[in-house]
Amino acid sequence: MTLPASPTFSEASTALCFVLILLVPFAGAGISLINAGLGRSRSAAHAMTGSLVVIATAAVVYFVCGFSWQGFEGRPGHLLTIGHTGWNWIAAEPFFMRGLEISGSPVSLAVLLEVFCVGLAAVIPLGAGADRWRLGPSCASTALLAGWTYPLFAHWVWGGGWLAQLGTNYGLGRGFVDAGGSSSIQVVGGLTALSIAWIVGPRRGKYSAQGMPAAIPAHNAAFVLFGCPLALVGWLGLNSAGAMLFSGVGVERVALIAVNTVLAAAAAGLTAAVITRVRFGKPDASLIANGWMGGLVASSAGCAFIKPAAAMIVGIVAGGLVIFAIEQLEFELKVDDPGGAISVHAVGGIWGILAVGLFAQLPGENSGQLLAQIVGIAALIGFVLPMTYGLNWLLNRFYPQRVTTDGERQGMDLHELGADAYPEFVTHTEEFIQR
Amino acid sequence: MKIAGFFLLLAGGALVLTAVALLALSLPRTGFVLAGVSVEVIGIVLVARSHLLEQGDRR
Numbered sequence: 001m002t003l004p005a006s007p008t009f010s011e012a013s014t015a016l017c018f019v020l021i022l023l024v025p026f027a028g029a030g031i032s033l034i035n036a037g038l039g040r041s042r043s044a045a046h047a048m049t050g051s052l053v054v055i056a057t058a059a060v061v062y063f064v065c066g067f068s069w070q071g072f073e074g075r076p077g078h079l080l081t082i083g084h085t086g087w088n089w090i091a092a093e094p095f096f097m098r099g100l101e102i103s104g105s106p107v108s109l110a111v112l113l114e115v116f117c118v119g120l121a122a123v124i125p126l127g128a129g130a131d132r133w134r135l136g137p138s139c140a141s142t143a144l145l146a147g148w149t150y151p152l153f154a155h156w157v158w159g160g161g162w163l164a165q166l167g168t169n170y171g172l173g174r175g176f177v178d179a180g181g182s183s184s185i186q187v188v189g190g191l192t193a194l195s196i197a198w199i200v201g202p203r204r205g206k207y208s209a210q211g212m213p214a215a216i217p218a219h220n221a222a223f224v225l226f227g228c229p230l231a232l233v234g235w236l237g238l239n240s241a242g243a244m245l246f247s248g249v250g251v252e253r254v255a256l257i258a259v260n261t262v263l264a265a266a267a268a269g270l271t272a273a274v275i276t277r278v279r280f281g282k283p284d285a286s287l288i289a290n291g292w293m294g295g296l297v298a299s300s301a302g303c304a305f306i307k308p309a310a311a312m313i314v315g316i317v318a319g320g321l322v323i324f325a326i327e328q329l330e331f332e333l334k335v336d337d338p339g340g341a342i343s344v345h346a347v348g349g350i351w352g353i354l355a356v357g358l359f360a361q362l363p364g365e366n367s368g369q370l371l372a373q374i375v376g377i378a379a380l381i382g383f384v385l386p387m388t389y390g391l392n393w394l395l396n397r398f399y400p401q402r403v404t405t406d407g408e409r410q411g412m413d414l415h416e417l418g419a420d421a422y423p424e425f426v427t428h429t430e431e432f433i434q435r
Numbered sequence: 436m437k438i439a440g441f442f443l444l445l446a447g448g449a450l451v452l453t454a455v456a457l458l459a460l461s462l463p464r465t466g467f468v469l470a471g472v473s474v475e476v477i478g479i480v481l482v483a484r485s486h487l488l489e490q491g492d493r494r
Contacts, residue, residue: 383445
């Protein structure tokens with residue numbers, strides 16, 4: 001039996017859900033600020049412009065074809081019959097949302113939430129491609145994400161797809177559960193970020209000839225740290241509205257969701273602060289911010305079904321995992337991810353999905369829930385990663401994603417936009433470049 | 436090596452799906468799902484290694 005994902009809302013629930021959805025853009029704003037702050041000063045305007053245009057691209061492409069692949073629980077879908085069981089693998093809605101009446105119905109609210117969610121997923125890879133990912137190709141890559149990768153996986157989880165039906169069809173708990181989008185938004189965005197980081201390569205001067213990484217510090221820690229509470233506001237809306245619309249959770253659980261979200265973020269931020277204080281002698285602002293964000297990301301999947309104490313454990317583990325993953329990527333795998341997008345969103349999201357199987361108390365039968373969550377993670381790594389890498393690799397063959405060496409030296413602001421974010425300051429120093 | 440890694444990712448994913456669809460008993464199903472995930476882990480290690488080597492060549 002799957003969770004009732006197509007609930008009937010009272011007027012009060014509809015109003016509350018609508019207000020909660022309107023908070024979600026703050027999550028995108030928070031991530032954008034963090035991405036801009038963690039990048040170089042000579043690419044700050046480019047980072048913020050990039051966020052704005054990819055959110056716009058995502059919304060338009062999702063309207064054109066994204067929703068037609070994603071759909072909603074109880075609406076038409078394509079079934080693939082294996083054995084005697086139908087696997088709902090993609091929705092069958094018309095393009096341009098034709099025939100969909102936008103009113104106060106749950107599907108209308110879901111469409112509004114999804115437009116924001118797909119924008120949120122699209123901003124994540126910008127953190128990994130900061131300082132070298134061109135504006136045009138980032139929009140083209142977003143079109144692929146919003147038009148195919150995101151809707152396909154979101155259908156599997158939120159649109160009544162095969163992952164959501166693992167409980168009904170194969171007795172795996174309540175099927176794959178992700179109330180607030182740890183998988184469909186965060187891990188999908190994080191895996192796309194990994195693909196982009198691999199395809200565009202590291203920033204010039206990031207690694208010496210011997211492969212030693214240079215520290216390229218965040219240009220504005222205030223942006224980064226202000227982005228964290230801003231993202232929290234967005235996450236409160238995202239987790240609550242997502243749980244109401246996609247997991248059939250009632251209004252009475254919204255307070256629990258909010259408490260869990262705050263506790264997970266707080267625990268993760270503090271864990272990152274303690275780890276960096278112990279290891280480096282002083283707490284590291286950018287790693288604390290990444291830890292905080294990792295806690296938010298991990299909180300999403302199980303926010304409506306775990307107890308506050310479990311939410312703190314989720315946060316503590318997320319904070320530690322994010323720091324560990326950032327170091328592994330930078331030092332061992334030589335992946336240059338200025339915004340920490342891969343560690344925060346992919347690693348944090350995968351932990352959040354797993355935590356549902358470990359800590360969630362879902363109504364009814366819970367046996368097999370952990371296996372359902374593992375199947376979801378396997379689908380992300382086994383299908384979404386090759387798909388998003390393949391699409392972006394193909395795009396890169398026709399439309400090179402990385403800026404030229406001269407453009408990178410000049411800075412993305414001047415090279416792509418023709419104007420700096422901070423025109424009255426000297427921003428073109430090269431002291432962080434290894435020679 | 437990179438292509439082999441991506442094939443392993445897909446193969447691991449296919450193994451997981453097959454286990455869910457064809458095996459009814461809990462223990463073998465769990466075993467095959469974990470085997471599929473392990474294949475994916477090998478795949479992602481191969482892909483990461485191939486990018487590491489490519490990057491080293493560029494430097």
